[in-house]
Amino acid sequence: MGKISLAKCAYCGAAILRPSQKYCCAGCRVVDQILQSENQSAQNWGLRPRQESDPSLADPVALARFVSEDPQGPFSRLFFEGIQCSGCLTVLARLPEYIPQVRDVRWNNVDSVLTVNWGAAADLVTLSQTLSRLGFTFRWLEHDHPANQFRQSLRRQELQRIAVVGALFANIMLFAISVYAGAPAGLKQIFDWISFVLFIPVMSYGAWPFYRNAIRAFRSRVFNVDLPLTLAFLAGSIFSIYSLVKHQGSATGDIYFDSLSGFLFLILTTRYFLKSSQWAASDPYPLEFFFDRPLFQVNSPPTRTAEAPTEPPRAAELVQPPTWSAEAPKAPTWPEPRWTSLTQLKVGDLVTVPAGARVPVDGTLRSVSTELDLAFLTGESSPRLVTKGESVLAGSRVIGQAIEVQAEKVGFATEVGKIIDSINQKSLTLEIGHVTGGKVGSGLLLLVLAVAGITFLLLFQSQPAEGFRRIMALFIVACPCAIAFGAPLTYARSIKEAFRQGLVVRRSETFSALKRVRAVAFDKTGTLTKGQLRLFLLHPVLDRYLKQIILTLEQHSRHPVAEALKRQWGPLPPLEVVDLREVPGQGVEGRFGGDQYSLRTAQETSPTAGPGIELFRNGQSMLRLSFEDEVRPESAPLVQELHRRKIETWIFSGDQTEKVRELAQLLAIPEDHAFGRLSPQGKRAQLEKVKPDLYVGDGVNDVPALHSVRVSMAMPGSSLEAQLASDVLILRGGLERILDLLTIATKARRTLRRNLTIALTYNIAAGLAAVMGWVGPLGAAILMPLSSLAIYLSTEWI
Known part of the structure; x- marks a missing residue:
């Protein structure tokens, strides 16, 4: 019996039972038509009217500011405000289809930064116009400009909002407690009106982020987590105001200013602390980690004095040659050498680098000559002789006696600093389709809406006020925010753990890509040997x-x-x-x-x-x-352990086939898994046939291979090109770090599953309690942060 071929949704790719249908649901139809509505009226879809393009974005100066280059091509980065869940990312994921110049997009959920990888040419005007029409608030990031500045600004705004809402909530609760304690009817009405006055800034200023996200969801016809929360908050607010105006509040108790304020305060606080934990877990790799010592001896540029020097300065102490003026004979004062931290070095400093240490700056050699180990930068296994006046790159290791280098570039401006900065910017980015928990969260929201509708219909005739109370409690207690925050926090923690093990992970989805490792391929020279x-x-x-x-x-x-x-x-x-x-x-x-x-x-x-x-x-x-x-001493034990785990091993090399097979025999790798005499493109072709889950290489000739596999790893001392092309870079140790990476990936997957189980269990139990009337809106607001707290603690155990 042949297989049944199912049609696929034109938007999401899901299977469709009826071939005559183009979309699997109305939501996919609307979103797809939004993105294809170039010739239709924007107003028909709730989009903002087409605005005149900003001419400055088409200027070459803007292109130079906002378009960067890496080995994969040009890219731009944008900082977004108000992205709370994967529902907000649905339209962003479709940008490559809507804008032909966009090759693909990647999302950093921790920093709220979208990386747009361009194809042949960058079109900033079209991108800016499209995002604005869809209701996104964003800012362009310039070259080497981290999102920390915007992030800190948003952090201050969020703290200010939490402080205002918290203070108002505390005061509203003072009056609510008096009402609950049995205050006289006349006093109750006064307290209710005072609570309403205090609630006005809560409803307007405090809840504004929810309104903004709900409006965006409405415009783009995409369901996000803030839409039902906003509806519940507005419905509760309107119902409470209606009860207050009709003077029914004191009699029925149907005023929820305290519950709504508490809910808003707790959800704002929970989101802030979850986001803060993500930021703490995703701190950039410190530059000092890549060097052997935190302090260096430095001579700074000289200062002028009126006194002549008693003796000429030593050449090793000079930062710049002293000059004397015939009109005002003055001489430079040569300060005593001082110890300075790596991050405090300045251009012009004369830095003393001891034997065996890495050079901390890009500069010029002022010593007579030295040999430098450039393996970390170029992959060269042999030292290079550098003479006085030649350039020296940061990251080079000094062989022999101490040397002196005059700094020309320092910190992240050095070549190695640019690599580290690139790693910091992209290590937490994800393809939007890999944002874990998005479909689960959306499904949970739809389920909550369905249950809320059924509950209201059942109680509408007999107990409409009670039905409304239960629905509001359900919306509050069943918020899937924790699901949205759990995955980015898990990935950030995993990247930190890998860094402590001597691994730099450049892409968050590396851990999910290593879900089931069936085959690992190696280069020969410089990798297994x-x-x-x-x-x-x-x-x-x-x-x-x-x-x-x-x-x-x-x-x-x-x-x-x-x-x-x-x-x-x-x-x-x-x-x-x-x-x-x-x-x-x-x-x-x-x-x-x-x-x-x-x-x-x-x-x-x-x-x-x-x-x-x-x-x-x-x-x-x-x-x-x-x-x-x-042969590396760890090669044989590694291959043996991989075989024990039922993981195949392969060798792809440019060396002679006989030598490759001899090494394969030594390591107990099957002879038909060893290939020699392969060009770089030949390696890539073989890898596309074998499809290993992980490839480990070290040289320039491995770059095409590193680009063609699911996960690629570069050895310590790999060439700069291989380091930039790899997903994982080994900083310390050798091939044994492969097992460490697999272990961390396994822990990350277990944590994601555990977090999902915790979130679903909580939402089902708490939602049931709300529907049954066992938990009211205020109790729901108190219970709501428990899910996030549980997921945070679960992730801390990674």
Whole structure:
């Protein structure tokens, strides 16, 4: 029997039983028509009238301010106000279909920042006009401009709103308690009118964010969490005012100014603390973490004095050459060196970097010369010699003696700082379709509305006031706000935990993408191996004199073989050599004493043999040196553990196939899972066939592969291109961090499921209590924050 092919909704993609239908529901039809209503009247859909475009957004200056570049292409960032749940994001998710220039959009729920990735060209005018018509309040973010400034401003506004509502609620409760305690009828009416006067700013100023979000939901025909809350709040307010005006409040008790004020105060407070916990969990990665020491010795620019210096300053202390004027002979005063934190370094400072530490600034070397380890920046396994006056990049590790660097760029303006800043901006962004809890929250809201309607119909004839009281309590107590906040908080906590383990996670959906890991693929060189050659065989045995000859011939070479010999034999004094020269395609040669020595690439004796060189004297071969790429010690245990978890392992490499299969055999990886002689595009093609859940690489040639898998990981010391292309960057440790990442992803999924269970259990139980009349509006307002508190505590246990 063949499979039945179901039609799909033109908006959400859900299956449709009737092929004649285009949409699965009326909501999808309305939203899709809104987004396709370019030639229709905006007023027919509740949209704002089309406004004249802001000409400044089409100006090249605006494009330069608001459009940034990364390896994936141009993008812009916008800060939004008033986004409370996934219902608000539905229209944003459709922007790529509505605006052709938009490639895709990503949402940072913690910072309320939308990242718009552009295609061929950016169209700021159309985007701004579309968002304005849909009722969104937003601000453009400039280059390297964090959302913290706007976030702090909103935080102050929210605190001010909470303080006002809280103070008014406390005063309203004073009068309400007197009424509940049995105040005389005349005094009750006075207290009720005073409560109404106090309630006016609560209803207008305090509830304004809910009105704004409800209006947006109405305009875009999208159901969000604030729409039923607003309806309940307005209905309760109108009903209470009606009872007060008709002088029925003292007799029936149908005035809910205290309950409504308490509800508003508690929900504003709950949202504020949940948002604050998200902000605390998503603090940006500190720049200091990427360096080995918090303090550096610094000489600042000199100041002028009228006294001449007793002695010229030392060159190591100079920040800029001193100058003297013939008209006013003055000399600079050279301050004593001081210790300064990494974040307090300034342009012009002369920074002393001790041996083994990372350079904290981009600048110019003022010492004579040094060797720098650039593995963190470029992936180079060999040190690079830098001489006085050459540029030095932050993140380089000093090999040898301490050096002095004059700062030209500091902090996040350095090249490594820009990488860290990019990670900070994008680590919490999600594709809008991955915002967990959105469909559950929307479904719960629809269920609440249905139950409320049934309850009101059942009680409308006999007890209309009681039915209204129960419905209002239901709307208050069954608010699914906690579901909307639980997922971003969980992801933020998981990213922090990964950071403590030495992992930088660039995308929040990495954890959901690792839901079921069935296959992991590796690059070979620099990933499963150390990427550094090691001398493992020589014939015959060398004496000190021959070692000096070889090192003298290789003293200017940057070849991995030369670096391996220098590293393994250590510093030996060079010998006097005559006519030292490199022969293209052959090797290097020179004359020592009366003999002509040369180093040439050795012919491979077998397909699996590593690189080798031969030393010749007067044309006769004297000895052969063979090298191998050392396997990482953690490679075999990792592969063994992955196999124990029923996870397949693969190797994709550009090395010779025989060498790749030899390594696969050593690590117990099936031979048919090892591929060699692959170009970068060949790797990508193989990965698209195998479809592994995780790929681990380290070099520039791995960039296409890193882009083609669900989750990609870059090794420590990877090239800058690989770091930017990967989803996860290993800062400390080695391949064992893969297991740490899988463990954190598993914990995150468990936390999400636990939070969802808690929220649904609470809403069902509390909603039932409200429908049965066991909980009134005031009790519902008190119970409402419990769900959020429970989810917060659950997430803290991640």
